[in-house]
């Protein structure tokens with residue numbers, strides 16, 4: 136029987152030790168795990184090989200065997216990497232060189248020969264684990280920028296193997312890519328695959344432009360198929376990744392997600408009994424009473440010098456008729472996600488449209504990621520500070536503008552947060568696709584709920600009925616956010632229906648099938664082991 140062997144840097148699940156000494160597995164945060172995880176779980180002929188995320192030095196050989204066994208039960212084969220390997224390959228070349236370069240953050244990219252050598256060595260380690268598992272007829276699907284040398288390494292051993300490679304992040308312009316001292320080796324590594332996939336046509340075009348510039352001797356035909364000197368062909372194409380739409384839609388109706396939504400509604404004063412949120416404290420009661428007669432009630436807290444006429448208008452709309460709203464976002468704490476810029480836009484909106492003060496709450500779920508990399512530590516400090524500043528500046532006695540959660544939550548609470556959001560603020564500075572935008576819409580199937588989306592991510596090509604913004608333009612994001620909060624439920628539903636129709640069809644499962652079908656078509660049948 137032919138099987139699918141998925142190879143990625145990180146396995147889709149992490150190990151969690153239980154009190155009784157047993158191990159359970161929990162799904163990881165990140166696009167790759169959420170998109171391909173369900174396919175792997177539902178296909179019994181599918182194996183997944185990747186880094187376990189654990190430090191083998193902390194475990195005895197016997198424990199490591201038990202860990203391997205726990206993974207094996209979920210058809211995963213863990214690779215254990217030493218601290219030195221992780222430093223050079225993962226924190227170093229993958230996340231300190233390729234990641235910033237591919238996301239147009241070249242100023243953050245560090246080029247170190249030692250990291251490159253470790254990257255090559257660890258790609259070879261992966262090859263050594265994968266090779267003995269390959270049987271005739273298997274398909275090997277290598278994922279992402281961590282393993283760009285692996286397709287060629289596998290091709291050298293199995294010249295007829297069916298090998299696919301997919302990039303989950305953007306591919307940069309040739310001008311940026313060619314600044315990488317090892318750019319040719321990286322291209323040659325990827326060209327070991329039969330099918331090379333990207334999220335968008337633009338990323339495929341950038342890859343082809345780099346090929347043209349750096350390896351002009353390779354013939355590429357009109358369909359984007361490269362003829363390699365060893366006779367194999369590598370096709371290049373775009374496959375926009377989707378989500379498991381029904382899973383998110385269903386989960387949005389689960390008991391836990393509903394309870395979370397109710398909780399958030401209550402905390403944010405969306406349920407009627409909390410209409411006047413400041414009434415929670417004695418001082419608040421006084422402020423509320425004053426509010427009905429005195430337009431200055433909130434400036435009492437804000438200590439701001441605003442003209443009386445503006446105040447009168449604001450107080451009339453904010454206290455009397457304005458209903459409370461919730462903004463949500465869900466991200467890994469990554470500098471490509473544009474969190475500081477987004478927070479500035481939120482702060483600016485409170486400044487420019489003070490009628491939202493006390494009436495809009497931002498749930499910011501941002502889980503720390505890649506904490507070993509210095510740029511991520513800097514970002515965390517910056518976000519912590521900005522949240523503190525905005526909360527310090529605008530909070531009322533019983534209202535906090537930003538609820539900042541840095542824990543990693545599982546799918547039910549995440550869907551609870553999505554469903555509670557009147558607006559999702561998804562503003563990466565650069566992103567291959569961005570699944571969060573799609574998940575939010577799935578959780579609002581048949582309902583209103585407005586998406587403010589960056590035009591710098593792959594999802595913007597598909598979700599054209601969102602409020603599309605330039606994430607670097609703070610004023611533009613501020614205005615879009617205000618307009619999204621003001622939108623009527625009818626208009627919001629009308630926009631969503633079109634986007635949801637597309638997401639329902641272009642699911643993660645269809646994406647897997649479409650990539651694998653194309654791979655089958657372009658691969659040569661049969662397989663020989665060059666060393667046999």
Ligand code: ADP
Pocket residue numbers: 164165166167169465466467500501502542543544545549568569570571572574
């Ligand atoms: P990336 O792959 O760069 O992390 P995506 O938006 O494509 O970005 O995918 C992120 C995935 O990880 C989504 O499925 C999202 O639900 C999940 N996720 C992101 N951040 C969190 C978080 N803080 N807690 C729980 N899940 C998260």
Ligand code: F6P
Pocket residue numbers: 145164165166167168279303304504505
């Ligand atoms: O989307 C890019 C990506 O690197 C995925 O491969 C991965 O799922 C996600 O980001 C999380 O990254 P990491 O495994 O470094 O925590």
